[in-house]
Amino acid sequence: MNSEPRLPEHPLGDEPAGTADGVGGDGRDLPGPRGFFGRFFGALTGADDEGGAEPGEKAGPPDAPGMVNLRRMRVDDVAVPKAEIIAAPDTIALQELVEMFREHGFSRIPVYEGALDSPLGMIHLKDLALKHGFGHESDFDLRPMLRPLLYVPPSMTIGVLLQQMQQKRIHMALVIDEYGGVDGLVTIEDLIEQVIGEIEDEHDEGQDVLWLKEKPGQWLIKARAPLDQVEAETGLRLFEEEEDEDIDTLGGLLFALAGRVPEEGELIRHDSGAEFEIVEADPRRIKRVRMRLPAAEKAAETSEAARQAR
The missing domain is CATH 3.10.580.10 (CBS-domain)
Incomplete structure (x- = not known):
């Protein structure tokens, strides 16, 4: 039975003997900085410096794509x-x-x-x-x-x-x-x-949209949407990390507020004034939520009425 293939110790090939200070064994200059695949495999095997970034490159924020994530992120x-x-x-x-x-x-x-x-x-x-x-x-x-x-x-x-x-x-x-x-x-x-970064094909179009703004002050949101992104979109502070560090999605927040899995059609109110209508759910989890900001809706209606009265 054939054994499983193994990666070479140096994925880009063995270094020629007698190289030093950027000069090859036959007297030729060695190639300059490695391209994408060189850095990719270097980060994969740990050959790069700690952090996985080339000199002068910034690692970027924790959620930004980059080869540093190969060693920074867990499964x-x-x-x-x-x-x-x-x-x-x-x-x-x-x-x-x-x-x-x-x-x-x-x-x-x-x-x-x-x-x-x-x-x-x-x-x-x-x-x-x-x-x-x-x-x-x-x-x-x-x-x-x-x-x-x-x-x-x-x-x-x-x-x-x-x-x-x-x-x-x-x-x-x-x-x-x-x-x-x-x-x-x-x-x-x-x-x-x-x-x-994101790889999209023909089947990805529109499938991973986490929320849809239906009108001013109202969104249709997937329950798995990260809570920090929902807060950034709506401008509301919905959760303090010191309250419960395990909550990181909108569905998790609503589960905590209700103390159970909310039922489809149920309305949950938040201290900020936001209202959450459970649009789609099953006995085990929430799937989609409609979030309303009554103050924003009322302001939009007042503005529209004033515009029509001119």
């Missing part, structure tokens, strides 16, 4: 939470699986037996299409088409995981907690986006 910083993982049971019918791929636009979906905490592997859209052509399901058998997944701890740095994905040619990983349960999901695209 749980970028993983999709367990509640948001789209996965399929091993008993799923062919047409249901096709519809799942169509609805979500993914190319890979994890497959489990019984519950997500018992994963079996992942199904690739290409394997499904090549074998069945989205045709009849009389001979449909999911398990032989499954590909392996990586299983990683939440504390692993994203650079180490990216290197493992490159070595093993497995581009999806499940984050496993201390008890062996599934805690999140990460793809190779999630990791690379932390280095070069």
Whole structure:
């Protein structure tokens, strides 16, 4: 059985013997500063200086893309939470699986037996299409088409995981907690986006918009929207960090205010004067929320009435 491929110690090739002070062994000048891929692999293997930035470069804010993130960010910083993982049971019918791929636009979906905490592997859209052509399901058998997944701890740095994905040619990983349960999901695209920024394709258009401003003082917001971004958009202070450091999304705030998972249609009022209407929810989580600022709405209506009266 072939062993797994290993990365060379120096990904860009061995350094020629006899080099010193920028001069090659044959007397030629060595190349100047490395390009993108040189810095990328240098940061990945730890060859660069601490921080991963070239001399004169700024590391940027903690959430900014950059190669410094390969060693600064952990897997749980970028993983999709367990509640948001789209996965399929091993008993799923062919047409249901096709519809799942169509609805979500993914190319890979994890497959489990019984519950997500018992994963079996992942199904690739290409394997499904090549074998069945989205045709009849009389001979449909999911398990032989499954590909392996990586299983990683939440504390692993994203650079180490990216290197493992490159070595093993497995581009999806499940984050496993201390008890062996599934805690999140990460793809190779999630990791690379932390280095070069957002990668959008034809299926990404409009899918990751966290909020929509419907009118002055009113927004339709996804519950997973980061709380600090909601505050920046609306201009309201909704949460003090010293209150509970575990709250970092709008849904988490509403859960804390209600003391339970709010029901669809429920109205929750905040001390700031903001009102939150639960637009979409299920028994386990909130999905979408309509946020209203009554004062802003009233000011906009007054302004509009004054304009029409002129």
